[in-house]
Amino acid sequence: MTANTWDLVVVGAGPAGSTAAIAALRADPDARVLLLDAAAFPRDKVCGDGVAPHALDVLADLGVDVAALVAGTEPITSLRMVSPGGVVAARTFARQAAVVPRVLLDERLVRAAVASGAVLRRRRVRTVVAAEDEVLVDGDIRARVVVGADGAESVVRRQCGARPAPAGTVAVALRGYAPADPWPAGEQLLTMTGADWPAYAWAFPVGDGTANVGYGQLVTGVVPTRARMTERLHHLLPDLAPLPLRGHRLPLSTGRPEVGHGRVLLTGDAASLVNPLTGEGIYYAVLSGGLAGAAALTPDPARAYRRALRERLGGHLRHTDLLARLTRRPWPLDLATAAAAADQDSFDRFVEIGLGAGKVNAHLLAALARATGRHRGRA
Ligand SMILES: Cc1cc2nc3c(=O)[nH]c(=O)nc-3n(C[C@H](O)[C@H](O)[C@H](O)COP(=O)(O)OP(=O)(O)OC[C@H]3O[C@@H](n4cnc5c(N)ncnc54)[C@H](O)[C@@H]3O)c2cc1C
Structure with missing residues (x-):
């Protein structure tokens, strides 16, 4: 094996990519795993920062110290949801969730991947060419298998010929950080109105005096303008002072995700694995990343990965797809x-x-x- 030949190359070191690297090294601690990311860590990622307990379960099962992942934040114990017609459901969660700013979460996860033996390099990947027995990345890196974990604008997804997202399966969202005082500690707020539906605003307290606030909307025709989305956010959260907002796309899941072929596996946002009802993607990212990492070193990686993902998420994805259509x-x-x-x-x-x-x-x-x-x- 030459210096630039790897058992597994993971493109993107967000939650999906870091978890893929951790899972592969857990399956074979001697595997040569290269983790490539365009950004230097720590780096921000536009997100609501809500981390479901299910995501922490996946990571704990892979040996990640989840207490260290959520350190410095306060547990989220309840949810207040206001429906488009003004119906309110306010209840305690069966299990605590977390809100961890991604600048912290992703740095902590990528360090866990490096501690388990992955080599992290900064590189914006541009080409991925799959041959019968290897994959060539950017013309100079050879891999037995590539995991595409490069997010919503995935280069790996495009290069492996995946279908474009069907109409009505992309959302856009804006997010900022505000003083947490207007909202109760430990409670996530989701609030909606019928205007520009389907859409909602959120306020998620971090536990450090700030709250992650934002607004997301399904794209059903023309992409909404930033000005209109900002106006909707302030309408739904009237206590919010003006603040800097950043936007990002969410590729929502359908009932039948496209998760790669042969030696190229797609995970997380790169596989359009975002819950179409809530916009939650971190759980799917770590779950799919972990399954892809574990499958990567088996004789038929794509088959093993597809089967594992179908077992864990198949029925659920079909149900959320149906519910997303019903809640149009x-x-x-x-x-x-x-x-x-x-x-x-x-x-x-x-x-x-x-x-x-x-x-x-x-x-x-x-x-x-x-x-x-x-x-x-x-x-
Ligand atoms: C506004 C907003 C709010 C959200 N709120 C929540 C929430 O509260 N809870 C939740 O669970 N989910 C939420 N999501 C969804 C969640 O952010 C994503 O589903 C999640 O980040 C997916 O993780 P990932 O690892 O697949 O991709 P990412 O986190 O996007 O990571 C991709 C990585 O790939 C790197 N990369 C990209 N291109 C290349 C390249 N060409 N070469 C090398 N590296 C590359 C990037 O630098 C990045 O580090 C939200 C999304 C948005 C937009």
Whole structure:
């Protein structure tokens, strides 16, 4: 093996890429794993910084010290959700979540990848050419397998000929950091109105005196302007003072993700793995990254990865895809919020669908039917 020949090259060292490297080295501690990122760490990533407990579970199972990942932040114990029609569900989470600024989270994760034996280099990858028995990166790096973890604008995805995102599966969002005082500590706020639907604003307290605040909207036609999105954010969070905002795209998942072929595997945002109901992507990123990393060193990486991902997320992705279509109009969200407000079990199940790998089941359908009955009774 020459100096620039690797068992695995991971392009992108966000949550998906770092977790892929950690998982591959856990499967084979002697593997030669190269982690490439265009940015120098620590670096920011435009995000709501909400970290579901499910993401921490995946990382803990891979031996990552999750207490160190969330250090300096306060646990999130509850959620207040205001539906487009003004229905409020405010309840305690079954399990604590976290809000960890990505400038910290991603640096901590990439250091964990390096500590487990990955070599980190700064490079903006431009070409990925797959041959039968190896992949050539930028013409000078040879890999047995490449994991594409290079985010929403993935070069690896484009180079391996993946389909473009279907209409209605991209969202745009703006985010900033504000003083946390207007919102209760330890509570995540999601608030919506029917205007520019589907869309919501959030305030997620970090626990250091600041809150991550933002606004995200599904692109259903013309991409909304920054000015319009800023106006919507301030309408939905009236206590917010003007603040610098940064924007980013969210490639939302469909029921059938395209996750690579042969020796090139796609993970996280590069595979359009973002929950289409909530915009949550860190759990999918670490889950898909971990599965891709573990599959990378097997004889048939793409097959092993596809199978593992299908087992963990297949049914869930089909359900969220269906729910995303149903909530193209605001009123189903009013019913779902009413069902979550009425009983804790429904709330917990909706949280599993929005943040984890939950599915719609008979209990939720019955709760939605009851919420519909109550709504009709009032009408
Ligand atoms: C405004 C907003 C709010 C969000 N809020 C949440 C939230 O609260 N909770 C949640 O779970 N998810 C949230 N998401 C989604 C979440 O941010 C993403 O799903 C997550 O970052 C995906 O991780 P990743 O590792 O796939 O990609 P990224 O985190 O984007 O990492 C990709 C990495 O690849 C590198 N890179 C890119 N191109 C190249 C290249 N050509 N060569 C080398 N390196 C490259 C980048 O520098 C970067 O480090 C939000 C997204 C947005 C936009």
